[in-house]
Amino acid sequence: MGKQGNIWNRRFWSWMNTPEMRTDWFVEKQLRAYHSGSTASSIGSAVLIAIMASISAQSGFDPLAAAGLLTFAGFAAVRQIRSSAYRRHESQIAKMAERVWIIRHSAISGVAVAVALSSALILPLADMPGIAALVVVAIMLSGSWAIDVIPRAAIGLLMTVAAGSIAAFAMIGTTEALWAAAIVAAFTIFFTAHCMFSFNSFAVRLLRARELLSAASTVQLLLNDYEEHGADWLWETGAQGRIVSPSARFAEVAAHSPAKLEFVRLIDLFDPGHERAILEALLHKGQPFRDVVARLSRDGEEHWWSLSGRPIVDTAGSVTGMRGVATDVSAAKRAEAKVAYMAHYDGLTDLPNRRLFNESLGRALLRRRDGGLAILYLDIDHFKTINDTLGHVIGDEVLKVAAQRIESCLGHQDVVARLGGDEFAVLLASTSAANDAQRIADAIVAAMGAPMFIERQEIIAGVSVGIAQAPDHGDSADALIKNADLALYHAKQTGRGRAALFEIDMHEAMQARRLIEMDLRAALGRDQLELHYQPLVNLESGETTSYEALLRWNHPEQGLIMPASFIPIAEETGHIVQLGEWVIRTALLEVARWPAHLNVSVNLSPVQMRSTNLVPTIVNALAASGVAAQRLELEITETVLMRDTEANLAVLHQLRALGVRIALDDFGTGYSSLNYLRSFPFDKIKIDRCFVDEVDSREDSRAIVRAVTGLAANLGMVTTAEGVEREDQLDELRREGCTEVQGYLLSRPMPVDQIAGRTAPVVAETKPPIAIETARKPGIVRRKAA
Ligand code: C2E
């Protein structure tokens, strides 16, 4: 308000000559106003001239009056010409020159016109001073009115006309003439004051308008800048929430032309939904709001705008619309969504992750009324091997294919998630009966059993599944997850590639496992471990050439525990390294007391192979026992050649360099490949019991045994058949060219005191076969890879 207040408070005189009034801009406005009044002024002048001419004519021709009239008419004509020229060539006119002309000539012309009028009027009307005074007042009125925008000229004119006419009336000297002079003087004061007032309001109006204009243009400039360079834009709505004069930027972001955008309802730009409803309510209520985010689709792309606004209130206090700023927050929204997505989805398979799975499960449990619900826990069999042998790229592809295959077995209500690594979980949102879940789990197992073709490789990756159902196996997420996991563990323990439904026994089994885990740590120190020995017999000579050391655990409560029940646990906990070292030392110390032709085989776990202590342990044990390295044979399985192959081969070569012999155990299980026989010069191949078992009844088993013995003979390796239980097998193995046999038929593993000092019995002497224990308990069968 500062500047405007100044304008209103100015004194008149200072108004006549303020710095603003000397600016080109003001003078130009003045000139425009002056010239625009010229036509009216010319008509007025013409009427005046006609009246004066008729008055003069009545009193006879007076050359002075005629000259005065002509002069007056001349000035009026000049003004008319200049004004029309000004209007025609407004922009080309040199404003300063015009200004100088006006300033100079208006004063001169004012005086000249006054003189001319006085002589033209007063003199002929000397005998009618009343009429003369009236005419003078009329002249003063029209003259000052015509040039009131140039107050100096107007006042000059008024003063001169007044001075001239008052002088003329004084010269006439009659009472009437003196009254006329007094009237003219009074009107002069009145007109002068009026002239100044009217100029004042003219100037104030102009200057105030200019100030407003410049303020507005400053704001406009700022706004333009804001809109062009900022990320934000302004919006305004009028009646019924329709957009009012949208800016170019607004139109651009809304992907409409401004013309089209105008009259669109602001709210109609947004997609229906929760956010739009909030915005609509706020706009409708005419309440101020901040940072309300709403979604809109534009060119098939999703956008998010954040809007702030406040009501436009008219002078009567009613809300006529809303006005505010908007900004496109799509990038931030998308980033936010991405983060949210990453927090809930697995990047590789695009499946929900553990967190989302748990959330979905929690919700499903809440929704579940009487209906059933099941979860499946899945673990890809041999995934680690696939990853290690074929690389992570193929491993990742296997996971993606697995994700697709699992999904293909599910309904659209079901959720499959990747929990991490090779673990997946499925939420079967509605299963009416236990067999539904079992059926779906079996379908997944079947689907996963089919070979995958990845980068021209055929890969077979099975899956093991654990199933838990609500409410039978728990009605909380935690209980269900734990039980599905237990069932999965059971499925893996019992051969993989299958689905197991949770059973309460599994808890007990797990409990027992935990106990074993704890007790095993103490077993060594408490002297609960011992080695049993099972002979390996040469088929040709029938003589025992060596004994395989097999670990036994004398548990104080559970009795004799077989290795299958505790070695996998020891491998998982890493305890096997310590146990294995004990086995090596003990076996060598015992063998030291045997006849020199009897050798010993010791089983090595893949976990032990990774221990840097392995080679020193063996070297020390050999030295401590005094047993020749050639009498020690180490049995390793194929898994050793599948993982960390390079490092493991290096260790095997070091051991072999010591003179220790290396045997490949359980050949034919796992990812068996005859290639492994070429990767290391093994001394012996032990053909797994699963082939020996049917060698007397199945041609394919026979063919495999034949192929292995043939290849081994060519490579200079000994072949040992494991698990020989029947005479028929023995005959068949002999026929296929096997070197050695091992099995219950010949001898069960036995405590060391039963061997010490004894030489091997010949095969023939063992007839009839020793009463063979009925089939071993399933729990102690070493798990074989499918
Ligand atoms: P393995 O190395 O294949 O050992 C042979 C297993 O087959 C032994 O089971 C043996 O008792 C059993 N067996 C031998 N002949 C017959 C037969 O005619 N019929 C049947 N049904 N089974 C027969 P055991 O002693 O229970 O050992 C199981 C597995 O535990 C071993 O399989 C071996 O992998 C592992 N193991 C045993 N001792 C050790 C050890 O000191 N260290 C390591 N790392 N593993 C060991």
Ligand code: CA
């Ligand atoms: Ca073995």
Ligand code: CA
């Ligand atoms: Ca074996």
